[in-house]
Amino acid sequence: MGKQHWQDWINGLLGLWIFGSPWLLSHSMVTEVPVAGGILGMWNLSVVGLAVVVICAIALYRFNTLAEWINLLSGAWLVVSPLALGFSASAALTWNSVVSGSLIVIFAGWCLYDARNSRL
Template sequence: MSQKNPSKALEATNITTAICLACAALMFTEVPVAAWNAVVCGAMILTISIKALNSYGERAEWLNLSLGCWAALSPFVLGFSSSMAATWTHVVLGAIVACVAAAQLALGKRANSGVDNR
């Protein structure tokens, strides 16, 4: 079900974060798994966020929430946590994506329930 996007600014934050994550792969040339993970996660988050800008749906935010959590946990799951730059980049940017997606979900529920705190 497509609804009005509760906050395009938050979606733009995810787009910017996704671009940063994908471009960060250039810093991780010594850790190929980190580089590939950054590119793939960044591209997926970017694609989902651009789609959500035009046609908001809870599914997009749940996907971004999942991808953000994956990005934050992936250094430990994929075994590149010994690379501090790759680890912190994934953890911080993944946490940003997950928090923004959670905020979008909360705002979407509030908008759809008719709650207005003005």
């Protein structure tokens, strides 16, 4: 096992939340506002959430900066995806995506910062 960062554990939990949030929020993106991107938004959250969980598991097993960069980009995608995919009419899903994505960006960036400073 490589060096573990506690931030990867938090990002893994955020990934689980993102993965399950379409169902845990009672399908609010589909039923709250009938938007064309609702189903696409559900799939987006599920796929990105699962990807974050898998990448975090890889980073916890063997840390490398590529995993953190992928998580950072996944988080950034979550921030812009409500507008890009057209499910921004659902306030619950938009806030869920933006806040969760922002936290993933922060924690992945923190890991990258720690890794960079530990080499100096």
